[in-house]
Amino acid sequence: MKLVSAFAIGLLFGCGILISGMGDPAKVLNFFDLAGTWDPSLAFVMGGALIVTAIGYRLAFRMGQPLLGGQFNLPTKQDLDVKLIGGSAVFGIGWGLSGFCPGGLVPVLGLGLPGALLTAATIVAGILTARWMISMSNRKLTAEA
Amino acid sequence: MTEFTPFLSFAGGILIGLATVALMAVHGRIAGINGIVSGLLATQLSSDWAWRAAFLGGLIASPLIMLGITGELPRIDIPSSPAVLAVGGFLTGIGTTYGSGCTSGHGVCGISRLSARSIVATVTFMLTAIVTVFVTRHVFGG
Numbered sequence: 469m470k471l472v473s474a475f476a477i478g479l480l481f482g483c484g485i486l487i488s489g490m491g492d493p494a495k496v497l498n499f500f501d502l503a504g505t506w507d508p509s510l511a512f513v514m515g516g517a518l519i520v521t522a523i524g525y526r527l528a529f530r531m532g533q534p535l536l537g538g539q540f541n542l543p544t545k546q547d548l549d550v551k552l553i554g555g556s557a558v559f560g561i562g563w564g565l566s567g568f569c570p571g572g573l574v575p576v577l578g579l580g581l582p583g584a585l586l587t588a589a590t591i592v593a594g595i596l597t598a599r600w601m602i603s604m605s606n607r608k609l610t611a612e613a
Numbered sequence: 614m615t616e617f618t619p620f621l622s623f624a625g626g627i628l629i630g631l632a633t634v635a636l637m638a639v640h641g642r643i644a645g646i647n648g649i650v651s652g653l654l655a656t657q658l659s660s661d662w663a664w665r666a667a668f669l670g671g672l673i674a675s676p677l678i679m680l681g682i683t684g685e686l687p688r689i690d691i692p693s694s695p696a697v698l699a700v701g702g703f704l705t706g707i708g709t710t711y712g713s714g715c716t717s718g719h720g721v722c723g724i725s726r727l728s729a730r731s732i733v734a735t736v737t738f739m740l741t742a743i744v745t746v747f748v749t750r751h752v753f754g755g
Contacts (some may be wrong), residue, residue, distance in 0.1 A: 471664060474636075474640065474668040475668065475671040476671060477636050477639070478668040478670060478675070479678055480631060480632040481628070481668075481672060481675075482673070482676070483625075483678050484625045484628030486679050487622075487624060487679070488621065488629065489621070489622050490625070490716075492688070492689050493690065493691045493692060495690075497693075500745070500746040501746050502743060503747055504751065505615070507614075507615045507616075507617055508619075509622040510622060512618075513629065516623040516627040517627070517629040517630040517721045518626075518721060518724060519627075520629075520634060521633045521634055521721055521725035524631070525634060527638075528637050528638035533641075534639055534640055534641035535639045536639055536641075540637060541641050541642055541643065543723075543730075545713070546729070547730075548730060552713060552730055553737055554711060554712070555707070555708045555710065555712025556708060556719070556737040556741075557738065557741045558708030559709050559715065560708070560739065560741030560745065561708070561745045562700075562703070562706075563701070563705060563716075563742045564742035564744070564745025564746045565698070565701030565704065565745060567691065567692065567701075568701070568702070569646075569716040569717075570717070571629075571646035571647075571715060571717040572716070574672040575673065575675045576687075576689055577672075578675065578676040579676050579686060581691065582695075583693070583698050584691065586698050586699060587699075587701065587705075589702070590698070590699045590700075590701075590703045591709075592650075592706060593703055594710070595647075595654060595706040595709070597707060598711055602710070
């Protein structure tokens with residue numbers, strides 16, 4: 469049940485990504501290109517997703533507990549530290565180069581495009597490298613968000 | 614040029630929101646794609662592994678649903694060269710790991726909860742992405 473549900477929610481999320489244009493790097497890069505061929509479509513993706521999630525999360529939290537049991541797992545960190553801001557700045561540079569954010573990329577992997585597979589492999593390499601760097605500097609990591 | 618698609622993009626955003634809410638309401642989990650992928654790369658197998666794999670399986674299979682509904686696969690255009698994709702992907706992996714999240718985790722889940730960390734993260738990565746595209750297209754490009 470748990471796996472069927474997770475798979476179905478993944479399908480829904482993926483269809484949202486593909487319909488919205490978030491999985492199309494040409495569209496994503498044009499969204500960032502304010503001085504050139506600007507395509508504001510992706511602001512509508514964020515708008516739609518935020519409206520539904522802001523309301524839906526509130527309703528969900530009122531249930532007290534997830535339908536399949538356990539608890540709501542939410543990030544607890546509050547501090548605006550160098551890791552958060554520096555990491556996000558580096559992610560933005562990467563996103564601006566490839567046009568793929570992780571959520572936009574994974575649904576596209578199903579199409580088997582070489583450029584998407586290459587980007588996925590290098591994202592995994594980046595995640596593993598960052599973990600190694602963090603463990604070297606002996607800090608704790610929470611990559612749940 | 615890409616076509617301005619406010620209605621399709623808004624509709625897609627609503628589906629993303631519904632899936633995000635469903636993952637929380639049913640599983641109690643944040644729909645941060647980078648976090649879910651990252652959890653699969655764990656060194657020891659945890660009980661979380663199975664739902665993460667099932668969710669990602671659904672994401673990867675979603676083009677087939679699109680094929681069933683529209684009769685064609687989604688058109689994806691990747692303008693960047695392989696070298697640029699590789700550097701971009703690597704920086705994305707580094708940055709989302711240090712920054713604890715990506716567009717879905719911070720931009721949707723976090724901002725919906727009015728998390729200060731997620732708002733700061735989202736503003737930061739949007740700004741550096743805009744600057745990066747400006748530099749590659751209008752300073753070095755041309």
